[in-house]
Amino acid sequence: xxxxxxxxxxxxxxSGTSVKIECxxxxxxxxxxxxxxxxxxxxxxxxxTSNEGSKATYEQGVxxxxxxxxxxxxxxxxxxxxxxHPEDSSFYICSARPAGRLNQPQHFGDGTRLSxx
Amino acid sequence: AxxxxxxxxxxxxxxxxxxxxxxxxxxSESDYYLFWYKQPPSRQMILVIRQEAYKQQNATxxxxxxxxxxxxxxxxxxxxxxxxxxxxxxxxAYGLIQGAQKLVFGQGTRLTINP
Numbered sequence: 430x431x432x433x434x435x436x437x438x439x440x441x442x443x444s445g446t447s448v449k450i451e452c453x454x455x456x457x458x459x460x461x462x463x464x465x466x467x468x469x470x471x472x473x474x475x476x477x478t479s480n481e482g483s484k485a486t487y488e489q490g491v492x493x494x495x496x497x498x499x500x501x502x503x504x505x506x507x508x509x510x511x512x513x514h515p516e517d518s519s520f521y522i523c524s525a526r527p528a529g530r531l532n533q534p535q536h537f538g539d540g541t542r543l544s545x546x
Numbered sequence: 547a548x549x550x551x552x553x554x555x556x557x558x559x560x561x562x563x564x565x566x567x568x569x570x571x572x573x574s575e576s577d578y579y580l581f582w583y584k585q586p587p588s589r590q591m592i593l594v595i596r597q598e599a600y601k602q603q604n605a606t607x608x609x610x611x612x613x614x615x616x617x618x619x620x621x622x623x624x625x626x627x628x629x630x631x632x633x634x635x636x637x638x639a640y641g642l643i644q645g646a647q648k649l650v651f652g653q654g655t656r657l658t659i660n661p
Contacts, residue, residue, distance in 0.1 A: 463648055467589075472637060472651045520589060526647055534581065535641075535649065537591035 431457050433525050435538030443546055444515060450508045450541045452523030458503035459525035463535065464496075467520040479506040503528065513545045548573045550640050552652035559628045560660050566613075567623045567655050569638030576600075580614065580621045581639040581649070584632075594636070597621065598643070625657075633659045 432455040442448055452462055460481045465473040477498050478486040485498035495517075497509040506525075510517055520542050524535040550571045559565035571580070582594040597605045597614050604612050609629075613622045625632055638652040 461647070472653050473591075473649075475648050475650070478648055522589075522591065524591075524649075534579075534593055534596055535647070540589050 431525075431527060431533075431536045433523065433536045433538040435523055435541055437541060438539060439542045439544075441544045441546060442513065445512055448510045448513055448543060450510075450521055450523075450543075452506045452508070452525065452538050454504045454525045454527075454536070457525075457536075458528045459506075460503060460528040462500060462506040462523055462525045464498065464506075464508050465522045465524070467522060467540075469520075473522060476508075510543065513543070515545045518543055518545045548575070548640050548650050550638055550650050550652035552638055552655050554655045555653070556656045556658070558658040558660055559625075561628055561630060563628055564624060564626045565628055565657065567625075567636055567638075567657070569621045569623070569652055571619050571621065571638070571640050571652075573619070573640065575642060577643045579641045579643060579647075580612075581641070582610070582612070582621075582623045583637045583639060583651075585635040585637060585654075586633075591637075595623065628659050630659050630661060633657055 434453045436451045462479040464476045467473045476491045479498050479500040481500045487493045500506040522540040524537045526535050527533045578599045580597045584592045584594050595607045595610050609626045611624045635654045637654050639649045641647045641649045
């Protein structure tokens with residue numbers, strides 16, 4: 430089946446540093462990937478839609494300069510949390526939609542737990 | 547904007563019994579998908595079942611079935627013969643068929659299975 434790999438699975442870093450999270454589709458191409466954030470005991474909230482070869486589309490209230498998204502290839506999207514602070518601590522999940530297959534559902538990565546000290 | 551509402555923060559059921567999780571949504575679109583996702587403690591998102599809005603027949607996947615009421619904008623999940631492995635958070639989600647197909651999730655229902 431379709432597999433989405435997300436790396437790292439858990440990262441702890443100091444306040445003020447930048448953290449990069451990778452989302453890879455391993456056995457399919459994805460022109461569109463999605464980044465979600467999930468706070469403890471809450472639902473998934475879409476942060477942005479990542480489009481291969483073009484700028485990401487951010488949801489209202491999400492700072493595009495803080496959450497940098499790059500989708501440079503059909504199998505890789507990255508989310509960089511710049512100058513991270515404790516309030517950015519959360520669970521980040523990506524998903525990928527197989528290119529050219531509108532009737533196939535998105536496939537989710539296993540998520541990244543980000544802890545900012 | 548589309549919204550998804552799950553009014554049951556927590557549900558519990560005896561093992562081998564049947565439980566129904568509720569979901570309502572709001573949209574002005576006519577072509578869309580509805581989903582139920584399971585999120586166990588590992589936090590992996592697992593697709594349980596999907597329903598296309600243009601299909602009148604309710605989707606089923608083994609012990610899981612839905613009651614899709616398009617006019618009422620209701621999409622409930624029935625789990626039959628509940629098993630201990632069914633314990634998890636369950637999220638109802640909505641997505642358009644066309645376009646980016648980004649998903650809007652409900653607040654979630656935590657399901658506990660009592661042995």
